[in-house]
Amino acid sequence: MAKRDQGEHKAAPMVEEVSDFEILELAVRELAIEKGLFTADDHRHFTEFAHSIGPLPAARLVAKAWLDPQFKKLALEDGVAASKEVGIDWLNPTGFGTPSDYTDLRVLEDTPTVKHVVVCTLCSCYPRPILGHSPEWYRTPNYRRRIVRWPRQVLSEFGLQLPENVEIRVEDSNQKCRFMVMPMRPEGTEGWSEEELAAIVTRDCLIGVAVPHPERKQNAARPVHKAVHPVQHDH
Amino acid sequence: MGGTQDNPDINDAKNTSSEYTSIAILERIRKRGRVWGDLCAQYGVENPDPPWKVCLEGTCEALAVQACALPTLERRWAEDELSETLYQGVPFPERQLLALAHTLIQRGLFGEDELARRIEKVGERLNSV
Amino acid sequence: MSKTHHAQKATGKGDPQCFAGEAGPPKFKVGDQVRIKDLPDIFYTRCQVYTRGAVGEVAVVTHESPAPEDEAWDNVDRPEWFYIVRFKQSELWPDYPAVYANDTLQTEFSERWLELV
Numbered sequence: 001m002a003k004r005d006q007g008e009h010k011a012a013p014m015v016e017e018v019s020d021f022e023i024l025e026l027a028v029r030e031l032a033i034e035k036g037l038f039t040a041d042d043h044r045h046f047t048e049f050a051h052s053i054g055p056l057p058a059a060r061l062v063a064k065a066w067l068d069p070q071f072k073k074l075a076l077e078d079g080v081a082a083s084k085e086v087g088i089d090w091l092n093p094t095g096f097g098t099p100s101d102y103t104d105l106r107v108l109e110d111t112p113t114v115k116h117v118v119v120c121t122l123c124s125c126y127p128r129p130i131l132g133h134s135p136e137w138y139r140t141p142n143y144r145r146r147i148v149r150w151p152r153q154v155l156s157e158f159g160l161q162l163p164e165n166v167e168i169r170v171e172d173s174n175q176k177c178r179f180m181v182m183p184m185r186p187e188g189t190e191g192w193s194e195e196e197l198a199a200i201v202t203r204d205c206l207i208g209v210a211v212p213h214p215e216r217k218q219n220a221a222r223p224v225h226k227a228v229h230p231v232q233h234d235h
Numbered sequence: 236m237g238g239t240q241d242n243p244d245i246n247d248a249k250n251t252s253s254e255y256t257s258i259a260i261l262e263r264i265r266k267r268g269r270v271w272g273d274l275c276a277q278y279g280v281e282n283p284d285p286p287w288k289v290c291l292e293g294t295c296e297a298l299a300v301q302a303c304a305l306p307t308l309e310r311r312w313a314e315d316e317l318s319e320t321l322y323q324g325v326p327f328p329e330r331q332l333l334a335l336a337h338t339l340i341q342r343g344l345f346g347e348d349e350l351a352r353r354i355e356k357v358g359e360r361l362n363s364v
Numbered sequence: 365m366s367k368t369h370h371a372q373k374a375t376g377k378g379d380p381q382c383f384a385g386e387a388g389p390p391k392f393k394v395g396d397q398v399r400i401k402d403l404p405d406i407f408y409t410r411c412q413v414y415t416r417g418a419v420g421e422v423a424v425v426t427h428e429s430p431a432p433e434d435e436a437w438d439n440v441d442r443p444e445w446f447y448i449v450r451f452k453q454s455e456l457w458p459d460y461p462a463v464y465a466n467d468t469l470q471t472e473f474s475e476r477w478l479e480l481v
Contacts, residue, residue, distance in 0.1 A: 047293030103378030
């Protein structure tokens with residue numbers, strides 16, 4: 001197939017059918033290129049960037065901080081500097097000069113009495129260079145509207161129930177700061193290596209809707225609940 | 236306008252454009268197109284995302300950064316509105332793709348007929364191999 | 365949009381870091397009690413409606429940057445300080461369950477939106 005010949009992404013798994021959506025994607029892209037909105041080369045750069053990012057560097061950052069108090073201090077004081085130590089340069093994330101996002105990364109440290117969870121109620125601001133693309137649910141109005149209003153209910157839908165005395169602190173990322181959560185290291189991980197620890201710091205832990213568990217390396221599936229009562233406010 | 240909306244996330248600037256009319260070529264794809272989840276089930280594939288998703292991300296990024304043609308925030312707002320109206324019920328990322336094509340046509344960056352012709356050409360090309 | 369100055373000014377420094385030192389001294393400090401002004405929205409803002417009129421505490425003085433209300437029009441001449449403000453949830457939502465009185469929400473504002481209580 002033409003698109004695979006261009007080497008733009010790894011070969012599709014064996015779906016022996018060209019869907020209308022696959023055709024639409026290519027048609028939109030070709031028209032945009034033809035109109036001069038961007039070049040094929042630009043697209044290749046951005047696609048490579050999109051392909052290369054994921055939550056692993058953020059997981060490594062957390063694991064490293066769990067093991068090294070000095071690094072933890074750096075991470076909490078200067079997220080951008082700490083990112084460099086796990087291979088992420090916020091000032092040049094795409095490798096061709098233009099920052100594709102704002103670059104004030106803040107790491108939010110959970111404690112026994114404070115649990116952070118991140119949202120962007122405006123759209124879907126997310127620390128992409130270090131955490132990859134946001135999951136679909138993070139982008140939905142459903143999550144964005146409800147987590148600020150009923151955080152405990154939404155967290156319980158993710159399987160996370162917290163006692164009354166724990167302060168749930170919702171961080172609404174609406175300006176140029178980008179946020180990731182540094183959860184607490186769970187019991188049962190004594191003596192683990194950085195790599196072993198990083199494996200249990202899932203994307204959902206880094207957004208704050210889950211907490212690490214020594215036996216959990218996958219994000220849980222999330223049922224979607226419609227907002228029954230739309231939000232009202234008095235301000 | 237002002238402080239009376241139902242939802243905390245919707246600010247005034249976006250609330251003015253709720254009338255979306257359907258676009259025939261995209262409507263056809265919405266109705267007829269086979270979404271990734273169905274293809275996976277049929278072919279026993281487990282990859283959670285269709286292979287074109289990363290290319291779509293590349294296009295969105297290039298439109299925002301390189302072209303300044305469609306800033307990310309505006310694209311996301313339009314996508315939210317379209318996801319709750321015309322493309323309600325379409326799974327992700329198919330929904331993101333339909334919303335992007337819709338927004339580009341709506342902004343006059345290319346025409347509906349032009350897109351229809353291109354879809355035909357691309358379809359012939361991909362299906363000929 | 366802001367991409368113009370992104371490319372010119374932020375390369376190698378980052379945005380908002382590229383505006384450091386341009387806003388003068390910050391008007392508020394960590395711990396200050398501030399109220400979110402209910403300014404009219406003209407064309408564009410990133411200040412959420414649900415925070416207007418609420419009182420919170422400055423949690424972090426973050427960085428200097430043009431306010432989005434200006435930057436959206438490519439006006440980057442007057443950067444101002446930004447602050448993360450922490451609210452009790454019950455301040456934002458009067459019917460928030462009293463049993464979870466500790467719960468909070470933080471979000472960020474440019475200086476023009478805040479006034480000392």
